[in-house]
Amino acid sequence: MKSIVLNQIASFSSVKIPLPSSKSESNRALVIDALTKGENQLQNLAEARDTQTMIRLLKENPPIFDVLDAGTTMRFLTAYAAVTGQHKVMTGTARMCERPIGILVDALREIGAEIHYMNVEGYPPLAVHGLKEQLTHRVKIRGDVSSQYISALLMIAPILPEGLELELEGKVGSRTYIEMTIQLMKSFGVDCIWEGNIIRVAHQDYRPTVFSVESDWSGASYWFSLVACAEKGELFLEGLKEESLQGDSKIVEIMDRLGVKTEFKAGGVHLSKQQVKGLTSWDFSDCPDLAQTVAVCCAIIGQKSVFTGLESLRIKETDRIYALQQELAKFNAILEETAPEEFTVIPSVEMPHEVKIHTYDDHRMAMAFMPLMTKTRVVIEEPDVVNKSYPSFWKHVDLIR
Numbered sequence: 343m344k345s346i347v348l349n350q351i352a353s354f355s356s357v358k359i360p361l362p363s364s365k366s367e368s369n370r371a372l373v374i375d376a377l378t379k380g381e382n383q384l385q386n387l388a389e390a391r392d393t394q395t396m397i398r399l400l401k402e403n404p405p406i407f408d409v410l411d412a413g414t415t416m417r418f419l420t421a422y423a424a425v426t427g428q429h430k431v432m433t434g435t436a437r438m439c440e441r442p443i444g445i446l447v448d449a450l451r452e453i454g455a456e457i458h459y460m461n462v463e464g465y466p467p468l469a470v471h472g473l474k475e476q477l478t479h480r481v482k483i484r485g486d487v488s489s490q491y492i493s494a495l496l497m498i499a500p501i502l503p504e505g506l507e508l509e510l511e512g513k514v515g516s517r518t519y520i521e522m523t524i525q526l527m528k529s530f531g532v533d534c535i536w537e538g539n540i541i542r543v544a545h546q547d548y549r550p551t552v553f554s555v556e557s558d559w560s561g562a563s564y565w566f567s568l569v570a571c572a573e574k575g576e577l578f579l580e581g582l583k584e585e586s587l588q589g590d591s592k593i594v595e596i597m598d599r600l601g602v603k604t605e606f607k608a609g610g611v612h613l614s615k616q617q618v619k620g621l622t623s624w625d626f627s628d629c630p631d632l633a634q635t636v637a638v639c640c641a642i643i644g645q646k647s648v649f650t651g652l653e654s655l656r657i658k659e660t661d662r663i664y665a666l667q668q669e670l671a672k673f674n675a676i677l678e679e680t681a682p683e684e685f686t687v688i689p690s691v692e693m694p695h696e697v698k699i700h701t702y703d704d705h706r707m708a709m710a711f712m713p714l715m716t717k718t719r720v721v722i723e724e725p726d727v728v729n730k731s732y733p734s735f736w737k738h739v740d741l742i743r
């Protein structure tokens with residue numbers, strides 16, 4: 343599909359949204375399942391392309407692991423191939439081959455894996471020749487580029503004959519995703535000890551487990567934003583629970599400030615409108631995937647706000663800072679770098695009659711701009727990008743229209 347047209351709709355009545363499952367939880371459960379040779383029962387796995395790609399590669403076990411544009415699949419399967427002693431080529435889309443992986447490769451090489459860059463040093467494609475012998479159980483690793491390298495190493499750590507001790511250096515971004523990995527490993531019977539900047543994992547066995555994946559809080563964020571932007575409207579988001587492994591559940595707190603009341607009920611959450619309390623600033627270090635949702639929401643509802651912790655956005659599916667700046671400008675809003683690594687959202691003062699949003703091969707660009715339909719007619723280009731994490735997204739948008 344070339345584009346999708348969202349006609350203006352300022353209000354809607356009560357609608358139920360059957361949220362998809364989390365791709366982050368699914369991809370961790372799948373790697374752990376593969377490491378335990380599939381003795382688990384995994385329920386509610388995500389429909390996300392990133393998860394379906396993981397399932398297919400693990401099942402078919404081709405010599406080339408083409409992960410497409412899935413960051414977790416690339417990072418987790420590189421570590422998986424290394425620890426299981428396999429010869430694999432790891433590759434993906436052109437953009438995936440621009441997303442750094444050197445920090446993970448260095449750590450795996452120190453542990454004893456043989457890995458070669460096939461094109462550019464520090465980036466996929468890679469030729470992985472698995473580990474023959476563990477050379478060390480102590481590795482230092484930078485925490486400020488991607489937490490996925492740390493999660494990848496943690497999940498293979500109990501399989502290593504000597505276990506693993508990771509020393510995290512510098513600022514640790516996306517910390518909640520590391521916590522998610524540790525919690526998930528615990529569900530499968532493995533203990534990690536995290537003290538200060540050291541995480542220790544002894545050699546131990548994963549225990550066969552029945553594991554059910556939760557609904558996706560990152561996907562839920564677009565619906566929170568829709569309620570914040572609408573004149574009137576209520577939503578019921580199915581499957582979300584108050585206690586979650588996902589750091590993106592922070593959206594409840596953020597949206598409480600932007601005019602959304604959240605009530606946890608049996609079977610999900612009920613969202614309704616409340617008075618805007620104001621959001622003067624927010625640090626997105628622990629929830630980078632929420633930044634686009636919240637930036638667009640602030641720009642629409644007239645909330646000037648200062649955002650920090652956006653460093654990792656430049657190396658995701660696209661340069662998300664650049665993409666946001668370009669697309670917000672189309673309805674006269676600004677994302678301005680007001681200090682090093684500090685960005686201010688300056689809301690729209692005048693809304694055009696139609697806005698055409700370019701999506702930059704980034705699912706979150708398409709979904710974050712959907713709530714703009716409460717103010718004007720929106721055309722979203724290449725809407726199928728949502729398949730990466732939320733293939734049923736536009737079907738769910740149709741429930742509102």
Ligand SMILES: O=C(O)C1=C[C@@H](OP(=O)(O)O)[C@@H](O)[C@H](O)C1
Nearest residue numbers: 366414488489490516519631654
């Ligand atoms: O571990 C995960 O499941 C993820 C970690 C985050 O990436 P970084 O650690 O690279 O910030 C996040 O942006 C991504 O969508 C999913």
Ligand SMILES: C=C(OP(=O)(O)O)C(=O)O
Nearest residue numbers: 411412413414631658659
């Ligand atoms: C950054 C994302 O995913 P990944 O890094 O796994 O490609 C995302 O889903 O927003």
